[in-house]
Structure formats: C-alpha cells, structure tokens
C-alpha cells in the first residue's frame with residue numbers, strides 16, 4: 001500500500017498561503033457579495049419587508065381594515081385624504097386605506113407564493129421526467145405545454161376562476177395550475193443539459209436507480225435556475241392576482257386586495273387619487289422586489305460570473 | 308467462454324438520425340458496428356482509434372449505460388445484455404467506469420466524501436455512516452490523496468487529483484472490471500504518468516481487469532497487454548501489444564503508428580501520411596471502410612468487407628491483404 | 631544579421647479580482663529568419679499568453695508590463711494600433727488551436743481568405759478569389775474550386791486547419807505563429823498538417839513559432855526549443871542538445887514521463903505534484919515544490935538562466951554547481 005501512495009502535492013508553504021487566503025475570504029464574503037450583487041440585496045430587503053408586513057399585518061395595521069368608520073368620510077360622503085388619523089386616507093366606504101394596504105399584502109403574497117409553488121410542484125416533476133426519459137413521454141408532455149402556452153394565459157385563468165368561483169384559494173389554484181408549463185419547459189431544458197454530464201453517467205454506472213438519479217443527483221443540480229424562476233414567478237403571479245381582482249373575478253370584497261382596491265379606487269380617481277396611489281405603489285414595490293431578487297439570484301448562480 | 312472475464316460478441320450500437328418535426332428516422336450513425344473481443348481476468352485490454360471511431364460508445368454499451376442495438380456482452384459467463392434492470396444494478400458493482408473528463412465526471416454538489424460514499428449507499432455496503440467514512444478515507448489513501456480534504460468540493464482539486472477521486476469512486480464497490488475511458492487524455496503530461504502508475508499499482512493490488520480506452524498509442528502500448536484498433540465502428544486489428552507495435556498488419560494500424568511523433572530529433576523514419584479524412588459513420592464507404600484512404604487498396608476492397616481472421620496466433624486483423 | 635523576432639524580458643499580467651497577476655515573467659527568446667522555434671510546456675504555463683503578447687492580441691484585462699518585442703527592429707509593444715494591424719496577417723500570421731472556432735461560421739471560406747488579400751495586397755475581388763483557390767490547392771484541399779464557396783461547418787477539423795493555414799499564408803508572412811495547431815486533431819490528421827507546415831516553411835523560407843505541449847511534435851518540427859514552466863522560460867537551446875542533454879529537472883522529468891512507443895517500460899518515471907497556481911507562486915525556484923534536487927537555496931532564491939553549453943541554458947541552481955565543480 002505504501003508504494004501506491006504517491007506524494008500529495010501539498011508543501012507547507014502552499015497550504016499555509018491557501019489557509020490564510022481562505023480565512024480572508026470567509027470574513028469578507030458577505031461584503032464582497034454585497035458589492036458584486038447589490039440587486040440581490042435590494043430585492044431581498046424589499047421582499048423581506050413585504051413578508052414582515054404580511055406576517056405582522058394584525059400588529060402593523062392601525063385599524064381593522066373592514067371597519068367602516070363613521071368619521072372616515074367627509075361631510076359630503078367623500079373619502080378623506082391622507083391626514084393625521086388615517087395616514088393614507090380612507091376609501092369611499094370610510095375604511096382606512098393604510099390598514100387595507102397592509103392587509104392586502106397578505107393576499108398578494110399568499111397568491112403569489114402559493115401559485116408559484118403549485119406551478120413548481122406540477123412543473124418540476126413533469127419537466128424532469130420529460131427531460132430524463134425523453135422519447136414518447138417527452139413528446140407528449142411537451143405537446144401539452146405547447147397547447148397551454150399557445151392560449152392566452154389570462155383568458156384561461158379568467159375562465160378557470162369563473163368556473164371555480166372567485167376566492168383567494170381558487171385564484172392561486174387557477175394561476176398555479178395554469179402556470180406549470182413554463183416551469184416544466186425550463187426544468188426540462190436544464191435536465192437535458194445536466195443529464196449529459198458524466199457524473200450522471202457515473203451514478204448510473206454505479207447502479208443508482210432512476211429515482212436516485214433524478215432526485216438526488218439531477219434535481220440539486222438544476223435547483224438554481226428553478227429557484228430563480230420561482231422567485232420571478234411570485235412577482236408575476238402577484239401582478240396577475242391584482243389583475244384578476246381588478247377585473248372583479250379575483251379576491252372578493254370585503255377581503256382587502258391591492259387589485260380590488262385599485263378597481264374600487266379607479267371610479268373615484270378624479271377626486272380621491274390616493275385610493276390608487278397607495279395600493280398601486282405597494283404592488284409596484286412588491287413586484288419589483290421579487291424581480292430584482294430573481295434577476296440578482298440569476299447573476300449569483302451564474303457559474304461564469306466574475307467576482 | 309474460456310477464461311475470459313469479459314466477452315464482447317458482435318456488439319452494435321446504431322444511433323438513429325432523426326429529422327423534421329415528426330422526428331422520423333432517416334438513417335443511422337453506425338457508431339459501433341459489430342465489435343468482438345475477449346478480455347481475460349487480470350489483463351489490460353487497450354482500445355485505440357481516432358476520434359469518433361466508437362471507443363466511448365463501445366465502453367458505455369458494454370456497461371449498458373446506453374442500450375446496445377445488437378450483439379451480446381458476457382461478463383463472468385452471464386449475458387449482460389439479457390439482464391433485467393434489477394439484476395443489472397447488482398452486477399454494476401463488479402464493472403466500473405472511469406471517465407475522460409475529470410471536470411464533468413464528479414458531481415459539483417457533492418463533497419469528495421459524499422462522492423465516495425454514494426456507491427456504498429447504493430449497494431448497501433456498510434451499515435453505519437462511520438464505517439462508510441472509514442472506507443472513504445481508505446480509498447483516498449489508496450489513490451494517494453490526503454484525507455484532510457474529504458469535505459472539499461471537486462472544483463477545489465486539480466485535474467489529476469479529480470481523476471484520482473474518480474478512480475477512488477470506481478474502486479469503492481470493489482469491482483472486478485474497470486473500463487477506463489481516456490482516463491489520462493485531459494491531463495498534462497507530467498500528471499498523466501502519475502495516474503498511469505496509479506492504475507498500474509491498483510491493478511496489481513486489487514487484481515483488476517481493465518479495458519483501457521485511449522487515442523494516444525504510446526499510452527495504450529505502455530499500459531496494455533493486448534490492444535484492439537478500431538476504425539469507423541469496427542475492430543480492424545487485435546494483438547498482443549508488443550506484436551502489434553512491432554509488426555502491425557493492417558494498413559490503418561501501420562499508418563497510425565507511423566503518425567505518432569517520436570520525441571527524438573535524431574530518429575529518422577519512413578512516414579506513412581494518410582490521404583483524406585475519417586469518413587462519417589453515418590455514411591461509411593463500401594467494402595472495407597478504410598479503402599478510400601488505404602495505400603494498398605485493391606479492387607476487392609471496394610466491394611467486399613474483409614473478414615475478421617486470426618492471421619498469426621493471437622493476432623487478428625480484417626484486411627484482404629492477408630487472404 | 632539581427633534576428634527576425636527578438637523578445638526580451640517581457641512580463642504580461644492579467645487583471646483578476648486579486649489585482650494584476652503576472653501570467654508570464656522575464657520571457658526572452660529570439661527567432662531567426664526561416665527558423666522553427668518551439669515553445670513547450672504544460673497547460674497554463676503561459677505559452678498562449680506569450681504568443682498573444684507578440685501579436686498584441688491580449689484581452690483587455692491583460693497588459694505587457696515590461697520588456698520589448700522587436701520584429702525586424704521595430705518594437706511592437708509601443709506600436710500604434712493601426713501600425714500593428716498592418717503587420718498582423720501581413721508580416722506575422724497566426725493559427726490557433728481550435729479549428730472549429732477560429733473560422734467565422736457565417737462567411738464562405740473564399741471570402742475569409744480573400745479578405746486579407748484585399749486588405750493587405752490591394753487585390754480586387756476576382757484576383758483575390760483566384761488566389762484563394764490557388765492557396766487552397768497549395769494546402770492540399772481537394773476540389774478547391776468548390777470548397778471556396780462552402781461554409782466552414784461543412785469541413786472537417788483537419789480541412790479547417792488547412793484553411794486556417796491557407797489564410798495565414800495568403801500574404802506570405804515572414805513569421806507564422808502556430809498555437810497548438812494540431813492539438814485538437816487526430817494523429818493521422820496531425821501528421822498531414824505537420825507535413826504541410828514543413829513543406830510551406832521550406833518553400834517560403836518562413837519562420838515559425840510553434841507552440842505545443844507535445845515533445846514529439848517539437849522533436850520532429852523544430853530547430854530550437856524554449857521550455858516554459860509556470861510562466862517562465864526554464865530551459866532553452868537547440869532541439870538536438872535539449873533532447874540529448876536535458877538539464878533542467880523539469881525538462882528531464884517531462885521527457886521521462888512520456889511513455890515510449892519503441893521500448894517497454896515497467897514503470898513510468900513521474901513528476902510528483904502539480905503546477906503551482908498563479909496566485910500561489912513560490913518565491914524561489916518555481917519548480918521547487920516538485921523538484922527532487924531541491925535545496926534551501928532553491929526555496930529562498932530564484933535562479934536565473936544559467937549556461938549549460940553553448941546556446942543552451944537552464945534556469946536551475948544545479949547548473950551553477952557544475953560550473954564550480956569543473
């Protein structure tokens with residue numbers, strides 16, 4: 001055995017230098033990342049803020065969002081502009097806009113997240129199977145995605161929600177169920193690329209079963225783009241929820257949702273523009289946050305990145 | 308089946324060429340087109356040939372990493388091509404493969420330890436995590452790497468070191484046969500010899516049998532007992548390594564040998580320079596596949612494929628010159 | 631007579647996230663008219679950087695920090711871009727390792743050859759085309775009249791490399807830089823290309839700077855060799871002397887570690903360890919971490935190029951001892 005052992009090329013000097021170098025790396029890693037990818041951090045902070053607002057909505061909102069305050073309306077019955085008590089003003093039913101915007105984040109986030117997770121859970125396995133097994137299975141799955149992608153998505157969702165009856169959970173189910181083809185396609189593309197790597201062949205040669213190869217070896221190696229896609233999806237799905245609610249087939253009143261607030265505000269935009277500004281701004285920031293985070297993550301995961 | 312550990316019989320791998328939206332099959336790439344050879348227990352069988360002649364495809368279809376489209380492979384007397392998936396997975400622990408690309412063949416998300424333990428987990432070789440770890444450390448020592456770097460990821464190792472990790476992984480299941488697909492081609496000359504020596508040592512220590520695939524003739528000659536030369540998916544010559552190099556029979560082998568640059572400026576020799584390029588295996592020439600480039604080409608060569616014959620004891624070739 | 635190309639003491643660095651790191655340092659060699667000089671060494675030792683420095687084709691993050699490169703007396707380092715462009719392709723031509731990527735896939739072969747003829751030789755279209763056909767014939771491409779109108783992807787690797795050589799030869803350069811011209815090719819095709827290069831060199835009395843990692847190619851093609859290791863020239867001399875009397879321990883190890891076709895060796899001698907990386911260069915002799923003759927002095931102080939015989943030098947302290955012993 002001794003003879004087999006060939007010299008390990010580690011001279012003390014080299015090792016020391018290496019260790020010193022890596023120590024430096026650890027402590028500065030965060031700062032360096034921050035400097036190289038400010039997007040991730042800006043987006044991350046926006047998303048984090050949104051999550052905190054949604055989770056602690058009950059604590060953060062000054063009032064109950066559904067209470068129609070008698071003092072929330074001007075004498076002529078018009079909504080109140082932002083003021084000392086109702087800091088973002090009130091709507092035409094005398095409800096506090098700030099509280100409604102804060103509670104609205106819950107709906108947005110819930111729909112955005114759940115819909116993306118549903119797409120992820122349907123799309124990923126189908127994409128993996130399609131990419132890995134190829135042949136007939138692949139053709140069938142891909143043709144189905146073609147059909148889905150060829151139809152106008154929004155019309156589909158509208159139809160599905162109409163059939164299911166509008167409610168928060170039905171909205172995210174509809175968006176999620178119809179959103180899987182994109183996930184499936186991207187996952188499939190990744191699988192096709194990763195499958196060719198010799199480490200996958202090596203696992204097969206070692207006797208690994210299909211399940212192990214698919215979920216222990218291929219899946220972790222395609223996680224990065226899938227995470228990016230899901231992040232971007234959350235933002236898009238939030239937008240979609242607003243559109244549906246705006247059209248009146250999404251979240252039903254009185255549940256506060258940015259989309260329905262926009263719809264309600266639109267009628268009185270002339271004399272109560274704050275009813276559009278605040279929910280609109282909230283939506284903008286939330287979607288932007290997820291997009292920044294997603295794009296940032298894509299950069300971060302890019303193996304050819306230069307740091 | 309005599310004393311052969313591995314016996315490949317008329318192995319064929321034809322990849323369909325598909326065209327159009329309907330992906331109809333319009334032809335076949337005859338990547339491996341009827342290759343036969345035996346490998347005795349404990350020997351190293353070399354497989355040489357130029358790029359695209361089907362060496363990798365041969366290696367992978369022996370292990371059924373791709374399903375061969377024809378022929379049989381016998382391993383230890385068992386017909387590998389007939390085994391069910393479950394039986395196949397069991398037998399995989401006895402036949403292993405080492406890949407050409409030390410960068411692509413290790414999972415970038417596994418540490419060295421995970422890479423080495425994976426085969427043990429797949430084949431349920433050890434009960435406890437501690438035993439697996441101990442074995443992984445042993446394996447690293449066997450291939451000459453320090454165990455202190457077990458928790459590192461592949462990208463932190465050099466090409467030669469990764470190739471050692473790949474070899475250690477193949478050894479983890481105590482295989483009898485290792486198919487080494489160009490294990491040193493991607494390595495620098497000075498590191499190449501380290502890995503060749505390691506393979507040599509391991510063979511002696513663990514009584515391994517190798518199928519050693521390479522395009523570098525001097526490397527194959529150095530490590531192999533017997534060598535098979537492939538051209539366009541077919542075996543054209545097979546002999547003991549010394550007799551192949553001293554007395555190559557097939558015109559292709561002769562050209563191949565004479566094309567290798569010799570690192571000695573004072574050596575003067577006659578050089579055979581082949582005309583033309585390697586034809587495509589999707590559209591091979593008629594008769595003897597080598598005839599458009601062969602300097603001894605005769606009329607019969609253009610129409611009839613030569614037979615695979617034992618021309619001298621242990622020395623096979625497929626060429627009309629020896630009829 | 632002065633040399634055709636005179637590279638002296640160049641240091642080329644690249645900007646990385648750890649600042650400027652020198653890829654090659656103190657590289658000097660000369661090349662006479664009609665001579666073939668080989669540069670050998672392992673991957674990453676700086677062979678390509680050397681050739682790109684001569685051509686002034688370094689990527690934007692690289693720069694020549696020190697030294698001069700004289701071509702027929704002109705210092706290329708300080709030449710303006712437009713003057714350099716007149717030399718490139720005209721007086722110095724270059725062919726690359728990857729025949730697949732060095733031709734433009736969207737233009738026909740003929741156009742790619744005639745381009746430089748029209749640029750440097752002021753030929754018109756039909757003259758250039760006729761010359762392109764001639765050139766293709768001269769590099770041994772069959773059916774040259776048809777091939778001029780083909781796109782590169784229709785050609786095999788060996789054919790593409792011939793086309794590259796045809797392009798390089800189009801303006802009858804005085805110097806051809808060939809960066810691993812046959813590494814991506816099969817041995818039988820490599821033999822064809824090397825044969826072609828030998829023929830062209832003889833016909834045109836052209837100097838060649840041949841970069842390779844294959845000592846066999848060096849032995850067959852070159853008059854003189856420069857052996858590089860970790861960014862430095864470690865040994866140089868005439869091919870015959872270097873093969874007869876390799877003196878730097880690295881060169882010796884390299885020569886011993888290639889399996890020989892003509893003899894049977896039980897075991898290959900090998901050089902332990904790996905090439906040090908750019909950022910972790912030892913401060914003394916760069917080969918010290920792998921050298922069997924290493925001494926305290928080697929670790930502390932870097933050797934200079936020391937004479938071995940006439941026109942043969944090696945960067946190793948052992949050369950000094952020999953002198954003392956004599």
Ligand SMILES: Nc1ncnc2c1ncn2[C@@H]1O[C@H](COP(=O)(O)OP(=O)(O)OP(=O)(O)O)[C@@H](O)[C@H]1O
Nearest residue numbers: 322336338357358359360361362363364365522588
């Ligand atoms: N999956 C595939 N589908 C279609 N053709 C294939 C496939 N794999 C290989 N081929 C073709 O089969 C032929 C043989 O390929 P193979 O990889 O076995 O050659 P090789 O001898 O290993 O070459 P190299 O020295 O370049 O590794 C080639 O022409 C190749 O293009």
Ligand SMILES: Nc1ncnc2c1ncn2[C@@H]1O[C@H](COP(=O)(O)OP(=O)(O)OP(=O)(O)O)[C@@H](O)[C@H]1O
Nearest residue numbers: 644653672673674675676677678679680689691908
């Ligand atoms: N554009 C670049 N930016 C940063 N570093 C570079 C760049 N080009 C080359 N280098 C570094 O310079 C060193 C020498 O590279 P070079 O390409 O000259 O090697 P080589 O000897 O040609 O190797 P090979 O045989 O692999 O072609 C390497 O360590 C490489 O990482």
Ligand code: SF4
Nearest residue numbers: 595598601608626627
């Ligand atoms: S069979 Fe004919 S063409 Fe083929 S190798 Fe022999 S002599 Fe040449």
Ligand code: SF4
Nearest residue numbers: 915918921928946947
């Ligand atoms: S200087 Fe010292 S370490 Fe460097 S090659 Fe010579 S003997 Fe070896």
Ligand SMILES: [Mg+2]
Nearest residue numbers: 362363364489
């Ligand atoms: Mg191969």
Ligand SMILES: [Mg+2]
Nearest residue numbers: 677678679809
């Ligand atoms: Mg290079």
